[in-house]
Amino acid sequence: MKILYSQIKELVPGLKKDPKKVSEILTLIGFMRDGFDKVRYQNRNDYLLSFEIRQNRPDCLSVIGLAKEVAAYYGLKVKMPRIFPAPSYGTKKLDIKVNAKNCVKRILAVEIKNLTNKESPKWLKEFLSLYEINSINLLVDLSNYVMILTGYPSHLLDLDKINGTLCWSLNNDFKEITTLDGSKVKLKKGELIIKDNKNILALAGIVGGKIAAIDFNSKSIIAEMAVYDSFVVRKNSRDLKITTEASNRLGKDLDPRGSEFAFKLLISLIIKNCKGKIESELFDFYLDKNIIKPIKFDPRLSGLYAGVDILKSKSLKILKNLGFEVKPLKDIFFVKPPVGRTDISLTEDLIEEILRMYGYDKIPKDKIPKLEIVKNITPKNIYLAEKIRDILSYSGFDEILSCPLTKKGDNLKFNYLNWEIISTQNSVNEEYPDLRQSMAVGLVNQLNEYLKKGVRYVRIFEIGKIFGKKGNNYKEEEMLGVLMHIFSDDKSLPLFKEVIERLLRTIGFNEIYYLDSEIKPEIANPYSCWDIKIKEETVGIIYKLKPLYLKQNTYFSEINLGKIVKLLEKTYYNPAVELSSKLVVLDANVEIKNDKSIDDYLKKIRKKIKEKNIWTIEVVDRFLLKEKIRYTIRVSYKNLSDKEAKKIHLEAFGLSQRSSEAEQGFRKAQVVGSNPTAGLSK
């Protein structure tokens, strides 16, 4: 909202502060300055100040509203514009119907005849141009002038172009309206309109129609000023994609009580400048005359909310300066808000009024508060995510963030979970309507971008949410996605798996297994795709992607952090061990059928050997037979003698003491290396 400094001075004659100070004060009390221009108005230097007006202060979308704020701050009086000549109403009853009663708060209307419409005087044209409003003709310009001055839009209709009854109703018949500027607007149904017996005359609260537009020949008019249910105006304005000065005001909670002064001012200006006579009585449709109940207010609360002492007398003065009606009774005030203040209904609203006028700058800002100690309610997944970020970044991986909305079709390539796609109804980009079902979408997109930019090292991760629907339940899961891209066709899946597994082991898991995935994403190489399992729970997936680039390999893994947290709550390993004797390392060869899992076998072995005896169990070699695979399993026993270890080893693997070493494949390891993959056959 713009306001001339000269106008503020005209309305607040006692004001001595310069425009910069005034704009600073308005900013501090709730209206952020967003413009400060030196202008010429009526051949004098002036300043055009511009402010952001709060959503709940439509009264300040007006010159008078802002001037009142300035006056209140400085404790000055406001000199309201004079209504002269005072309107003298006729006796004719206006033919107006209000069908959409629920949408209309108040309508004031009169019929004026014998007008002389003409070009506006220079001062008026100049004034309107400051608000970027084109001068049309004197009648229309006066209507806009009053709107800017008071905040109440009005609408003038050429009476000679109206057929029959003027009616406010919800649109049921009209498919289109041609607005004042000649634009054709398609209508649906249900918009709040003004019509007569034949035509649609206006979109109520938004814009008038061309049919009954005022022109230089207009001699008789209906002047109306209405206040509507702001939601209806806002909705219509948004749905039809039309925003006007009128809809901007009427789309907020304007006080119907204030329209009376504004309407009288408008009428008096029309009569004064265009002559004419008011033929009709004042039409006043005003159903719900809300009787404003006074608010019971303890002035001590201002000080408590501020954190500083504020005298009761100071609070009283501020409220009165703002136009509130205050009746002190002992220690309590009974406060009624003034006309225009539809935002005031609670004690806290009054506290804000007092404090913003008292000045936030008077409240100390450097005292670090001494707040009580409270329970830590940070959930474990927050800590887990932070640890994972550190582990991966220390491993040389870079964190990225990607957009969770994906192109149509992407989810079909990347999804591997049993759920449906969630689509947005009004995505900003229609080509990206769906919420991602895997972190792989964003990571692969990032890979492509990096390759375009010539980045030669792509090891990236992201922690974020994936989304899916099951029936009517919308689900979101917090996931870790990791992608490694190799710029050669070297088979690097074991290397990638090491990274993922090292991560899982570092955060506290031991029993990590891999099973051929139940559902494989389309983008995965189906022969290199595994579910990651911890104990019996599937926590993620790891796969090699189908080739994206020639002679380059891409690997991806995704882990459900929510599941990880739940499992961690039931998991505790103590890796620190007091070694009382040398580790005993023994091997065993086992043959497992091709379709069986070595992990399952190892699980059984672990159970047989018992955790307390195990230092490590490793697969150190693998040899393909016809229908079986021979694995060499190396077990390191802790805190056991050779004899004890041997006994357990034989029992666990079902090996006979009497069989020869060559037959049973039973041999002692010669050297315990630190490389757990030593001897692993390719």
Next chain:
Amino acid sequence: MLKFNYFMIYNNGKITSINKEDLVYNLKENISRVESFEQLKKLYREYFEKEGLIRKLFNEIKDLSKEEKRKIAPIVQEFQKIAIKLFEEKEIELKNTQFRKELTKGAENLGYNISKVGHLHPITQTIRALNKIFIEMGYSILDGPEIETDEYCFRRLNVPKNHPAMDMQDTIYINEPNILLRTQTSSIEARLLEKYSPPLKVVCPGRVYRNEKPNKSNHFIFHHYQGVVVAREISLKDLFGTITYLFKNIYGSNVKIRFRNKYYPEVEPGIGPDMECFNCKGRGCPICKGVGWIEMGGAGIIHPNILKMAGIDNKKWRGFAFGLGLDRWVMAKYNITDIRTLLGGNLGYKYYENENII
């Protein structure tokens, strides 16, 4: 076989004198030419073994008279002593040389490879920096669902149906009007107040969504940092002090901050914290759009309706809340000119550099 005859004098086949100095000198010469243990062993044999010089001399002394023995024997013994010492010293020297050779052979270069380091996203780094400050003040960290309901995103935050404030945040809907992508992290506040009893001190960093066409300075996905405190006697002084403390930690103790009245349906009174423009120091410039101050977010005393809806007695408890937009902080700190960079594509990391971790 070495010849030592030059160093002894014989008379009738009996040794009569020994030139010890020359013998020693000769031995030293011989030892100096030794370059290996094998050579040293060989030389040692020539002096100490059966056919060696010193053994031979001792044998020759046997046949001398007492008087002659008294003259010659000490010389031989002395020479033996010196010889042993010289051989021992040579052995040590050879061992050292061999050890040095082995070390040289086994020595490695550092090579020219530089370790690629991993990096955390600037948003993560910024959130961590803020979290650290608040954790030190005893705050917990919370997040919440990104798919939210109208109930927690608006109603419980004092934004009833049809409220003009809904226009302040254009919403991306999954299923209008009830299921949407959260437009603010205040939805976490609504859930927090419902689930936990006061006193509470929580910060909630999170991703939010608004229906806005992205450009260089605005995106439909961005990041908020929300804070909520509910306690017995909370005032604006506490809120101002908290925000000032935060800004000073991030921007230094000389940062200038002001608090102005600002409207949000979730708070009453409402606050707009501004920071003096770092570029023009309050004089006005394009970065601050001529205002001299940069808007940092919103804050205020939690609206009593919100506490009421959460079942919290607002006569006993009061709270403050603040919400800061993170992305612009991040852009300013990392010299990122386009907000879209933060969400993939153009954000790259130098392979070998990282931020200071302390």
